[in-house]
Amino acid sequence: MSENGNGIGDIYQKETKYDRETLGGGLDWASRAETYKIYEGAPRFTLPEPEVSEGSSLWRALNNRRSVRNFRRSPFAPSQLSQLLWAVNGVTLDVGEWQFRATPSAGALYPVETYVAINRGEEIVPGVYHHAVRAHALELLKEGDFGPQLASACLGQSMCASASAVFIFTAIPARSKWKYGERAYRYIYLDAGHAGAGLHLAAEALGLGCCMIGAFFDDELNSILGIDGVEETAVYAAAVGAR
Numbered sequence: 001m002s003e004n005g006n007g008i009g010d011i012y013q014k015e016t017k018y019d020r021e022t023l024g025g026g027l028d029w030a031s032r033a034e035t036y037k038i039y040e041g042a043p044r045f046t047l048p049e050p051e052v053s054e055g056s057s058l059w060r061a062l063n064n065r066r067s068v069r070n071f072r073r074s075p076f077a078p079s080q081l082s083q084l085l086w087a088v089n090g091v092t093l094d095v096g097e098w099q100f101r102a103t104p105s106a107g108a109l110y111p112v113e114t115y116v117a118i119n120r121g122e123e124i125v126p127g128v129y130h131h132a133v134r135a136h137a138l139e140l141l142k143e144g145d146f147g148p149q150l151a152s153a154c155l156g157q158s159m160c161a162s163a164s165a166v167f168i169f170t171a172i173p174a175r176s177k178w179k180y181g182e183r184a185y186r187y188i189y190l191d192a193g194h195a196g197a198g199l200h201l202a203a204e205a206l207g208l209g210c211c212m213i214g215a216f217f218d219d220e221l222n223s224i225l226g227i228d229g230v231e232e233t234a235v236y237a238a239a240v241g242a243r
């Protein structure tokens with residue numbers, strides 16, 4: 001907090017408080033933002049069905065989880081990518097107009113998108129991919145090993161180049177602002193935190209290493225993904241690989 005409590009963060013917390021006098025009003029359903037981002041025409045890598053009926057215990061994963069920053073340079077198998085992405089975005093309940101996912105989201109508005117920069121993969125070429133949630137597929141946006149560029153964009157954190165992949169969570173604020181106005185930013189960061197927790201625990205359960213990343217040059221990371229930083233902006237990342 002700034003000395004007199006009027007820093008931008010303090011003002012934001014104050015301005016977005018819910019109180020009984022001002023809370024109210026209905027929702028304009030016609031202006032609701034699209035929930036699913038799709039890159040039309042992008043080459044698609046369909047992920048195998050995730051294995052969700054058995055596996056490591058949640059309690060062991062919680063107990064053993066530690067941030068891992070040193071990775072063996074080994075490639076990701078499609079099954080590992082599938083499990084990791086399912087732990088973040090897996091559609092676990094479909095009730096027609098609404099789908100619910102493995103991680104919670106304020107108002108079920110799912111403002112967070114997931115990208116994966118694959119540095120090394122089996123059967124999948126290195127490149128920057130977007131996770132198409134409903135299809136459980138990866139859409140190829142740019143081919144190549146972006147590890148060194150990602151390391152540089154993440155304040156020189158070399159683990160971004162040695163990891164098998166870097167996961168990047170972005171937010172499309174309009175999805176949440178439709179309902180929550182400026183208060184939406186509180187929920188967007190919480191949603192991204194849930195996404196990160198799902199990924200981190202899934203990595204642990206698969207015997208992989210993971211380190212969350214909040215330190216990055218925003219414009220540089222957004223530019224690697226080809227997003228504008230306004231309509232959609234990077235909020236959180238993680239390096240994942242073999243330990």
Ligand SMILES: Cc1cc2nc3c(=O)[nH]c(=O)nc-3n(C[C@H](O)[C@H](O)[C@H](O)COP(=O)(O)O)c2cc1C
Binds near residue numbers: 214
């Ligand atoms: C929001 C957030 C941002 C983080 N950013 C980084 C980062 O940029 N680089 C890094 O090496 N670790 C990062 N970490 C990992 C923390 O340093 C780590 O979780 C902490 O030291 C506790 O250690 P543990 O995860 O092994 O329990 C981040 C963690 C969180 C939750």
